[in-house]
Amino acid sequence: MQQKSTHTEIEILKAALSQPELLTDDDTAAVFYNLQHLYGKIVELKELFPPTTLHAIAVKAMPLPSVLEKIKQAGVGLEAASLPELVLALKAGVTPDKVVFDSPVKTREEIRFALQNHVRLNADSLDEVARIAEILPTLETKSIIGLRINPQVGTGTIAITSVAGDYSKFGVVLRVHRQEIINLFVQHPWLTALHVHVGSQGCPLPLLIKGVKAVYDLAEEINQELARHGHGQQITTFDMGGGLPVAYHPTDNPPTMQQYVDNLRLTMPGLFDGTYRLITEFGRWVHLNGGFTVSRVEYVKRSTANGGVNTAMIHLGADMFIRECYLPEQWSHEYSLADAAGTRKSEEATQKYMLAGPLCFQGDIIGRNISLPQIQAGDWLIIHDTGAYTLSQWSRYNSRQMPKVIGYYGSGDGWEILKPRETPEDLWRFWKGKE
DSSP states (O other), rough: OOOOOOOHHHHHHHHHHHTTTTTTTTOSSSEEEHHHHHHHHHHHHHHHHHHTTTEEEEEEGGEEEEEHHHHTTTTTEEESSSHHHHHHHHTTTTGGGEEOOOSSOOHHHHHHHHHHHHHHEEEEHHHHHHHHHHHHSSOOOOOEEEEEEEOOOOOOSOOBBBOOOSSSSSEEEHHHHHHHHHHHHHHHHTEEEEEEEOBBBTTTTTHHHHHHHHHHHHHHHHHHHHHHTTTOOOOOOOEEOOOOOOSSSTTTOOOHHHHHHHHHHHHOGGGGGSSSEEEOOSSHHHHHEEEEEEEOOEEEEEEETTTTTTEEEOSTTTOOOHHHHOOOTOOOEEEEOOTTSSSSOSSSSEEEEEEEEESSSTOEEEEEEEEEEOOOOTEEEEEOOOEEEEEGGGGGGGGOOOOEEEEEETTEEEEEEEEEOOOOHHHHHHHHHOO
């Protein structure tokens, strides 16, 4: 694995280092987030899907309130997978009709909270539908309520991001409960939406389309059944979830959003003719390639003193890159190297390095046998494509400080501190709880 070919991120780092208020001596690591990239992705979604589509960006991918507020300002919504994420979405100022609540383990209190706040709610099980039916007569709500379906179309190459196999912890399995699902919609006129999510990274385009098609066919069947009972169209909302793969490496060739939409339109033209209000829930596709992370190299253990292995000791590990440490064969990044001033180091002579984090366990290695120029203490390691599912998976093991997050536009204009670096006092308050 070689250095990433683009120089853009190193140029951003160098520009930031030239401004002492952005990166101080205490900033041993930082996350950079391209706000222009975020807006560009949202514009692309708006241009490709029907104008009535609700694009609910997944909070879990990048939950910083400062970013959520910018998503709200861009005119789209948010998808929440837990009660705290739901609160984050509402506190960011997103109106309830643009918030989707998808937690698979909702308590009665959480269901009641969602209904009282009029957000969109997708039940994850038949039992949850029964709970909603119990609660609805006790309050007034404008919530659009749907049911998540597991289409059982198979899994991709990464098991932990595939949720539409014969078994999944998510949704109601279609093959076993098809008639029961249809009967539920006949019984409950407040069920007006269907939700489907196949998976994300590692899921090929044909699998994604097959999963959506299975639930689209179910929606058509349910509406036809309701028509036979003298009802009008009941399912008016179709939630396609998110999950389009993205590129972590120059050799990756994921489908484009244009290809995804073209395949949807070819296979299911009814999704684009106004029959249904569409919802998308993209997260990784929106955020990932808009962020990168840097860590100062604190020490280098050379091969002559370390059993033939060079090890660069850095300030981030499994606290932020848990998947990369535990599943390195499936999750890895591109890396670049800059000197202490932010100048790209020459690639004329490279060596193999282990990139080891600061945590107290042996598995805390984010990169193994990575070819990089000779690393020296004080250099900056750049970890590319970290805008999604990295900071949001932060671990409290060893009570490390969450790094500063710096927002920027384009080539480094309009710097903005999206989140300050945590202090030891912040960690004290976290572990102690309320005073």
